[in-house]
Amino acid sequence: MIKTLSKPPETKTKYTITWEKLPEDFKLPDDPVENIDQPLLAAALRESLELAGFILASMLIASNFGLCAKVNDKTIVKAPDWVYVPSVLPPEPGEVRRSYSPNAEGEVPAVVMEFLSDTKGSEYSTISKYPYGKWRFYEQILQVPVYAIFDPKSGELEVYLLVSGQYTKQEPDANSRFRIESMGLFLGVWSGEKSQRRGYWLRWWDENGNLLLWGIERVQQEQQRAEQEQQRAEQEQQRAEQEQQRADRLAAYLRSQGIDPDAI
Known part of the structure; x- marks a missing residue:
C-alpha cells in the first residue's frame, strides 16, 4: 500500500530562497536510477504526449532531471522521476540544459511525479532542514501545484493539489482518473505490456475520454x-x-x- 500523507505537519521554518541558474562548474548528482521501470514509465508518459502533438518547444518535459533552488544560501537539487513545466526560457545558443531553476529560467513546474522506489518513504519526506525532503521541497520551496506519487508494483496512484500552501489529496473521478488542469488532460493507471514490461503504467486521456496512444498502438x-x-x-x-x-x-x-x- 502507498503510504499517504495528505496533510504534512506544520512548521515555522523560514526559507530565504534565491532563484538563479547553476554555475557551469556546479557538479550535479549523478545517481543511477534505482530500477529499469523508472525510465520506461517516464518515457511512456512523454511518448504519448509527443505523438498527440501536445509538446511545444516552449515546454520542458523531462525525467530524472535536476530542479534547483538556493535555500538559505545552500544549493538544493532534486530530480523528480517526471516533471512538466509549461513555459521555459530558451537556452543560450550552444547551451545544453543540465538543470532547471524555476523563476530564473521560466515558470514553476506545474506537475512533478515520483515513482515509489526502494528508498522507503523518500517520496513523502517532509524533512525541513537541508537537504530537505522531496515533499517539503516540492510543496514549500518550489510550490509545485500538482504532485503525483505512483507505485508501479501495486498500480496505486495518488495525486496531491497545492491548496493554501499545503498538498491536499485528490479523489479520482468515476473513471479512476485525475484531471490535470494545467495540461487539459486526465492521468490514470493502465495495465498491460510495453517495452517487454508487463504491469501497471501511467497513461493520459483527453477531455473526451480518448486514450493518448503510444507509437506501437498507433501502428x-x-x-x-x-x-x-x-x-x-x-x-x-x-x-x-x-x-x-x-x-x-x-x-x-x-x-x-x-x-x-x-x-x-
Whole structure:
C-alpha cells in the first residue's frame, strides 16, 4: 500500500530562497536510477504526449532531471522521476540544459511525479532542514501545484493539489482518473505490456475520454484500419463478381428463350 500523507505537519521554518541558474562548474548528482521501470514509465508518459502533438518547444518535459533552488544560501537539487513545466526560457545558443531553476529560467513546474522506489518513504519526506525532503521541497520551496506519487508494483496512484500552501489529496473521478488542469488532460493507471514490461503504467486521456496512444498502438491501429479497408475491398469485389455472375446467368437464360440480351 502507498503510504499517504495528505496533510504534512506544520512548521515555522523560514526559507530565504534565491532563484538563479547553476554555475557551469556546479557538479550535479549523478545517481543511477534505482530500477529499469523508472525510465520506461517516464518515457511512456512523454511518448504519448509527443505523438498527440501536445509538446511545444516552449515546454520542458523531462525525467530524472535536476530542479534547483538556493535555500538559505545552500544549493538544493532534486530530480523528480517526471516533471512538466509549461513555459521555459530558451537556452543560450550552444547551451545544453543540465538543470532547471524555476523563476530564473521560466515558470514553476506545474506537475512533478515520483515513482515509489526502494528508498522507503523518500517520496513523502517532509524533512525541513537541508537537504530537505522531496515533499517539503516540492510543496514549500518550489510550490509545485500538482504532485503525483505512483507505485508501479501495486498500480496505486495518488495525486496531491497545492491548496493554501499545503498538498491536499485528490479523489479520482468515476473513471479512476485525475484531471490535470494545467495540461487539459486526465492521468490514470493502465495495465498491460510495453517495452517487454508487463504491469501497471501511467497513461493520459483527453477531455473526451480518448486514450493518448503510444507509437506501437498507433501502428497497430493503422494496421487494423488497413486490414479493415482490405476486407471491405475484398467484399466489394466479391459482391461485384456475384452481380456479374447473376447478369451472366440472366443473359444465358434470355438467349435460351431466343431473346438477344444485348438488344434489350
